[in-house]
Amino acid sequence: MTDVHTHILFGVDDGAKTLGQALDLVRREAEEGVTDVVCTPHQGAELLRPALLRERFAALCEAAGCGVRLHLGAEIYYFRGMTAALGRGDLLTMGGGRHVLVEFSDRFETENIPDAVYELSVAGYIPVVAHAERYFYLDRRGYAAVCENGGKLQVNARAFTRRWQRGLLRFLLKEGLVSYIASDCHDPVVRTADFAAAKKYVRAKFPAQEAALFGSEAGADILL
Ligand SMILES: [Fe+2]
Known part of the structure; x- marks a missing residue:
């Protein structure tokens, strides 16, 4: 399984603060059965620094050694001009592919x-x-429109622990609109990588989607 949304890259956003915390998170991902992790530090109109992110990523890869495969991407806060910034290489795509x-x-x-x-x-x-369950102003037709317009939806694994979000999650899964369930992990203790509740829910309610969301190939297409 590939975890497509993580803040494991250290010292660059509100995620892992130190290399030690980042390595703890990588270990935690391995315990969760994750084989590939995409590091997705925050980027935005005022927060580009692609060279720093690449440099920090190289340091993390060197320290992490083998085990979980690491890839570099970003979580980009949408802004007008984002497409042009992507074209200039100021913003990072997922593993250098077409997914953003x-x-x-x-x-x-x-x-x-x-x-x-x-x-x-x-x-x-x-x-x-990213964390599609959070947008209160997107109604159910809006979610479908995202997918019709060529987009995909990622929901956070931790959302499955919140009863008040279950209705929306059930709708998205029932309609087959969820492409990725990711950890959005930030630290090894509070906002860590924990897929237990999400796996339990999907297995119980939508077993036909379990392999696609948590199997060995889950999430791998985001790097293409
Ligand atoms: Fe995030």
């Missing part, structure tokens, strides 16, 4: 998410909407 992990405000309705997804799609990218 993109997040939006979860407090204010600042963007029309299906329109933003469409803009990225027509530029040749495959936008993956």
